[in-house]
Amino acid sequence: MLRAIARGEIRVRRSARRKKTISVSKEVDTFVLSTPARYSVENNIRSLTQLLNRLAARDHSSASDLVGLADEMSQRYFGGRLRPQSIRWVTNQNVSRWASTTTSTGDIRISHRLQSVPRWVLETVVVHELAHLQIGPHSAEFHALADRHPRQSEAKLYLDGFSAGEHFSRGS
Helix, strand or coil: CHHHHHHEEEEEEECCCCCCCCEEEEEECCCEEEEECCCCCHHHHHHHHHHHHHHHHHCCCHHHHHHHHHHHHHHHHHCCCCCCCCEEECCCCCCCCCCECCCCEEEEEEEEHHHCCHHHHHHHHHHHCCCCCCCCCCCCHHHHCCCCCCCCHHHHHHHHHHHHHHHHHHCC
């Protein structure tokens, strides 16, 4: 793990405000380990390795995973006919946006904030964005197409809660 930190695959973010807890998140291709300022990574290597392994086991954040997911969702819900020109993780989506599609180019961008959500939630976002490849605006016809994923309404609730949690953790 220390070699991974040296290579930049894991970034340690120390905070004087954080007193007891540690957390791990994924930002594009880097794991971010948030720790109290005095926390010793070296002395806690075993527990940190277990934590990172758990995160990696549920991780679906590589670029190729995203392309594969888009292909799978297109096949499952649209007979393979809705395929993006590109789909990628981005870090510039604002706090109220999970993803976006440029219908004129067929490019889909997914917020890096979704790299840690359960797969079924990410699936619903990808299906929603694939639907934009056929219908741009959020019309009734669009929602009939996007709601083909059976957990679409459940995912909306999940993302509303996720967003509220992000808002709360920023202290806003």
